[in-house]
Amino acid sequence: MPLRSALTRQIGQIQDELLVLGSMVEHAALAAVDALKRRDAKAAKEIFEEDQQINEKRFAIENAILILMATQQPMAHDLRQLAAMLEVNTELERIGDYAKGIAKITMLLGDADIPVPVQEIDQMAQLAVSMLHRALGAFVAEDVPTALEIPKEDDKVDELYNVVYRLVVQTMISNPETIDLANLLMWVAHNLERMADRVTNICERTVFCATGELFEVNGMDEDDLNV
Amino acid sequence: MESKSDAFVRIATQTRTTSASPSVVDYAIEMRNVNVYYGAFRAVKDVNLQIEARKITAIIGPSGCGKSTVIRCFNRMNELIPGARLTGEVLFHGKNIYDPDVDPVQVRRLIGMVFQKPNPFPKSIYENIAWGARINGYRGNMDELVEESLRQAALWDEVKDDLHKNALALSGGQQQRLCIARTIAVKPEIILMDEPCSALDPIATLKIEDLMRELARDYTIIIVTHNMQQAARVSDYTAFFTVDEDRAGVMVEYGPTNQIFTRPRDRRTEDYITGRFG
Ligand SMILES: Nc1ncnc2c1ncn2[C@@H]1O[C@H](COP(=O)(O)OP(=O)(O)OP(=O)(O)O)[C@@H](O)[C@H]1O
Numbered sequence A: 001m002p003l004r005s006a007l008t009r010q011i012g013q014i015q016d017e018l019l020v021l022g023s024m025v026e027h028a029a030l031a032a033v034d035a036l037k038r039r040d041a042k043a044a045k046e047i048f049e050e051d052q053q054i055n056e057k058r059f060a061i062e063n064a065i066l067i068l069m070a071t072q073q074p075m076a077h078d079l080r081q082l083a084a085m086l087e088v089n090t091e092l093e094r095i096g097d098y099a100k101g102i103a104k105i106t107m108l109l110g111d112a113d114i115p116v117p118v119q120e121i122d123q124m125a126q127l128a129v130s131m132l133h134r135a136l137g138a139f140v141a142e143d144v145p146t147a148l149e150i151p152k153e154d155d156k157v158d159e160l161y162n163v164v165y166r167l168v169v170q171t172m173i174s175n176p177e178t179i180d181l182a183n184l185l186m187w188v189a190h191n192l193e194r195m196a197d198r199v200t201n202i203c204e205r206t207v208f209c210a211t212g213e214l215f216e217v218n219g220m221d222e223d224d225l226n227v
Numbered sequence B: 001m002e003s004k005s006d007a008f009v010r011i012a013t014q015t016r017t018t019s020a021s022p023s024v025v026d027y028a029i030e031m032r033n034v035n036v037y038y039g040a041f042r043a044v045k046d047v048n049l050q051i052e053a054r055k056i057t058a059i060i061g062p063s064g065c066g067k068s069t070v071i072r073c074f075n076r077m078n079e080l081i082p083g084a085r086l087t088g089e090v091l092f093h094g095k096n097i098y099d100p101d102v103d104p105v106q107v108r109r110l111i112g113m114v115f116q117k118p119n120p121f122p123k124s125i126y127e128n129i130a131w132g133a134r135i136n137g138y139r140g141n142m143d144e145l146v147e148e149s150l151r152q153a154a155l156w157d158e159v160k161d162d163l164h165k166n167a168l169a170l171s172g173g174q175q176q177r178l179c180i181a182r183t184i185a186v187k188p189e190i191i192l193m194d195e196p197c198s199a200l201d202p203i204a205t206l207k208i209e210d211l212m213r214e215l216a217r218d219y220t221i222i223i224v225t226h227n228m229q230q231a232a233r234v235s236d237y238t239a240f241f242t243v244d245e246d247r248a249g250v251m252v253e254y255g256p257t258n259q260i261f262t263r264p265r266d267r268r269t270e271d272y273i274t275g276r277f278g
């Protein structure tokens, strides 16, 4: 039996749990946008409440990683992998929060009469979730070329964000009493745009885990104005 | 006429005061193409190693890779082993300590050694420190030297009321700190430590590690340790050794400890520090 097979196995188990968390988050994001499309406040409320499970899973994973760090004294690649998993874990939970935020907005909109740029928002969600799904695959496989490619798609998300932004501004101008509600739609687009940014962070961690190099991929800047 | 050893000390002290330039790295000691043989067996092969002054350098590697052999080269301790032979150079302030005009006793004063098993003399705490200093011709105030050395070794507070107690009555950790005090009492520049904590419990070990960090302000420390966490905790630089196909010890990788333990460059280092060796 190779040395440290127990540690290798435990790291693998945590990675599996991370993928489970990833699929919970992907599901939450798509379901939240779907509820918005259908203006289904009841479904939105369920998604909002299910975020609790995502949080619990996140804490369980964090705890498992900390226990391995404390008891196994991981070094080099093992250490980078555990540190990267800790980071990815946090990013996933935040993405879950964005989904929860969208669900909350759907609840606040109720059946108010306001046009929602459904098509663009849906495209943003599909793209962000697809990026997330592939980024997690690349993370587990330590596939550096893929991890470097995925963040480039962030530009498409930004473009869609700009389209939604303009559509919502038009709604505000033509119908000033909708400003409060329209502002909520702005937040939906913002959340989806931030989801894609967090996928970029996951890709950065993939490169770090595989190579030990820490750098920002694709020059994505948190302070970009997106307008 | 100046004796051999006086000449060596003079060289050492002269260069000590002139080598302090902030921009260039100040190396305390350096191995060049060092090979060590025990009879016909080459135990250590082609080692080139520069040790930065007033830093802690750890030597790690599997059992039998030549760590003890290498650390003994730094103060000619290997000469005390019958059949041991060294080729190459060990430069201390630019002077090869193996040159025929260098006195090994002086080398061992300037480059002291602390061993794996604490080995105080069966005498009082006071005498353990005073003895070495006296032999080395110390003429100053002995009480002051004893106190200063014990303070530097973080032992003073524990023994100050009982300096005439037999050193063997101290705990293992205290004995090891006494041996460190004894070593620094003769004012060396470099302290060599071969597994100094392997006979100590975890708390005594952490005390020695804290002490090492303190001592690194004034001294250059080279430590051999089997405990990788210890190397990671305490050292600034780490050298990883292993054995090659003819069982000779070779240095695989040498670099800042932070780098060696987070992203080693060589697969063999990675395998060893992640515990997947062999
Ligand atoms: N006095 C000696 N006579 C002959 N061979 C020796 C002697 N001392 C060491 N060796 C051999 O030299 C090699 C290196 O030994 P050394 O003690 O330097 O290794 P080490 O890395 O310190 O090992 P350990 O971690 O077990 O202390 C080994 O193959 C050993 O058998």
Ligand SMILES: [Mg+2]
Pocket: B067, B068, B069
């Ligand atoms: Mg040894």
